[in-house]
Amino acid sequence: MSERPLILVTNDDGIHAKGIHELVEVVQLFGEVVVIAPEVAMSGMSNAITSDKPLRVQKLSEDPRLTVYKCSGTPVDCVKIAFNHLLDRTPDYVVSGINHGSNSSISVIYSGTMGAAVEGCLHGVPSIGFSLLDFSQDADFSKAKIFAARIFQAVMDNSLPKYTCLNVNVPTGSPKGIKFCRQASGKWVEEFDKRIDPHNRSYFWLSGSFINFEEEAKDTDIYALEKNYVSVVPVKVDMTCYETLDSLKNWKF
Amino acid sequence: MSERPLILVTNDDGIHAKGIHELVEVVQLFGEVVVIAPEVAMSGMSNAITSDKPLRVQKLSEDPRLTVYKCSGTPVDCVKIAFNHLLDRTPDYVVSGINHGSNSSISVIYSGTMGAAVEGCLHGVPSIGFSLLDFSQDADFSKAKIFAARIFQAVMDNSLPKYTCLNVNVPTGSPKGIKFCRQASGKWVEEFDKRIDPHNRSYFWLSGSFINFEEEAKDTDIYALEKNYVSVVPVKVDMTCYETLDSLKNWKF
Numbered sequence: 180m181s182e183r184p185l186i187l188v189t190n191d192d193g194i195h196a197k198g199i200h201e202l203v204e205v206v207q208l209f210g211e212v213v214v215i216a217p218e219v220a221m222s223g224m225s226n227a228i229t230s231d232k233p234l235r236v237q238k239l240s241e242d243p244r245l246t247v248y249k250c251s252g253t254p255v256d257c258v259k260i261a262f263n264h265l266l267d268r269t270p271d272y273v274v275s276g277i278n279h280g281s282n283s284s285i286s287v288i289y290s291g292t293m294g295a296a297v298e299g300c301l302h303g304v305p306s307i308g309f310s311l312l313d314f315s316q317d318a319d320f321s322k323a324k325i326f327a328a329r330i331f332q333a334v335m336d337n338s339l340p341k342y343t344c345l346n347v348n349v350p351t352g353s354p355k356g357i358k359f360c361r362q363a364s365g366k367w368v369e370e371f372d373k374r375i376d377p378h379n380r381s382y383f384w385l386s387g388s389f390i391n392f393e394e395e396a397k398d399t400d401i402y403a404l405e406k407n408y409v410s411v412v413p414v415k416v417d418m419t420c421y422e423t424l425d426s427l428k429n430w431k432f
Numbered sequence: 433m434s435e436r437p438l439i440l441v442t443n444d445d446g447i448h449a450k451g452i453h454e455l456v457e458v459v460q461l462f463g464e465v466v467v468i469a470p471e472v473a474m475s476g477m478s479n480a481i482t483s484d485k486p487l488r489v490q491k492l493s494e495d496p497r498l499t500v501y502k503c504s505g506t507p508v509d510c511v512k513i514a515f516n517h518l519l520d521r522t523p524d525y526v527v528s529g530i531n532h533g534s535n536s537s538i539s540v541i542y543s544g545t546m547g548a549a550v551e552g553c554l555h556g557v558p559s560i561g562f563s564l565l566d567f568s569q570d571a572d573f574s575k576a577k578i579f580a581a582r583i584f585q586a587v588m589d590n591s592l593p594k595y596t597c598l599n600v601n602v603p604t605g606s607p608k609g610i611k612f613c614r615q616a617s618g619k620w621v622e623e624f625d626k627r628i629d630p631h632n633r634s635y636f637w638l639s640g641s642f643i644n645f646e647e648e649a650k651d652t653d654i655y656a657l658e659k660n661y662v663s664v665v666p667v668k669v670d671m672t673c674y675e676t677l678d679s680l681k682n683w684k685f
Binding site for chain 2: 220222223224225226227228229230231233234235236255256259260262263264285287288289294297301302329333336337339340342343357359360361362364366369370371373374380381382383384385411412413414415416417418419420421422423424426427428430431432
């Protein structure tokens with residue numbers, strides 16, 4: 180008897196977020212599901228790992244088709260402890276999300292959702308991070324779920340190259356289709372909102388707005404999303420800038 | 433009168449680590465220095481940012497040539513708040529480290545030291561992360577400082593392409609020279625050390641060992657370090673896997 184695929188699900192918005200429950204519903208169509216997610220929101224945790232304090236893991240429910248854990252660590256910690264300790268076989272896929280809010284362009288480097296997907300592909304498993312461009316807690320994931328199912332099916336059919344995962348972002352409303360794109364060059368322009376606490380000490384809230392460095396480009400994730408397409412960017416773990424490597428070899432010391 | 437360069441220094445081992453004090457000594461040779469570092473150790477914090485709690489910043493000392501702050505946030509938070517709030521002019525360089533321990537190969541994606549360097553280059557400033565392959569608190573940085581000075585001088589002479597920073601790792605002992613390399617393909621094989629607390633609840637310590645996936649390759653940072661050279665890898669912020677992007681365009685939905 181052939182085993183159904185084992186699918187590991189995580190996120191960075193935490194075990195109680197709506198988006199992860201929606202993603203579980205999608206991938207249950209395709210296989211057996213194990214969920215392990217942070218017990219609290221871990222947005223912006225990137226590829227962070229926890230080595231200076233111990234991790235706690237608690238099983239919340241168990242079912243032949245769906246087992247759920249929460250973990251005190253980061254999204255990457257969740258993936259690591261699942262592969263190395265919790266699961267009795269290597270999962271066939273890792274999916275992360277559905278994130279409440281965009282992880283397009285440079286946000287990929289800050290995103291805990293994508294941190295978990297990168298960690299999944301480092302373990303040699305096809306991995307996908309899904310995000311919806313809506314930060315609200317009760318966001319409507321109905322269209323995002325349909326596209327997540329289509330993309331998950333395509334990954335099952337085609338697999339992915341080793342050490343490469345997908346960064347999928349879904350616009351709100353009714354997306355027109357799917358575009359494969361590159362990461363737009365852009366950055367967050369931060370503003371720090373300075374306030375004074377009741378003890379007369381200052382503190383700062385990080386806020387900011389996104390700037391797209393290449394508004395004319397039509398092959399970026401930002402462009403696809405602006406045109407109401409789902410953007411799919413293949414993300415690799417090799418951060419070497421090969422073009423620069425060639426020119427560095429001319430440096431004199 | 434020409435201004436001396438302004439150099440922003442940060443790290444992930446925290447303001448009290450030996451390595452950052454050694455790096456300050458190096459870059460003071462080249463310009464005016466502002467230090468802002470996490471108030472506690474933030475190893476493994478990657479590109480993490482803090483948006484769910486406010487940040488505290490405290491000036492520890494001020495001098496025309498050296499101003500020092502500590503910050504409650506991550507290394508990336510430190511860089512962001514320096515550029516956006518603390519500094520009255522854009523720094524000319526960002527340097528991070530000297531890290532106690534290696535950030536070669538895949539460790540680049542987990543490293544807070546490199547997170548800060550990546551953030552510096554995203555702000556359009558030549559940025560370098562320095563690491564010494566010695567985790568000990570009282571590591572001997574004397575050789576690393578000499579190489580850091582040589583590499584900093586070379587960056588001043590040659591600059592760096594936009595949105596690209598350097599990941600510099602220094603072996604212990606007496607390095608034979610400097611090699612420009614690519615990031616080795618490898619991963620951490622984690623083990624979780626399971627223990628029981630006095631209240632009979634389990635907890636886990638993350639530990640692990642590194643596996644090099646390409647031991648034969650001679651153009652990687654791991655190889656250079658094994659041969660007792662300082663490795664310098666140019667790191668870019670565009671994580672798009674362009675090779676995969678071409679093949680994805682053949683997918684059918």
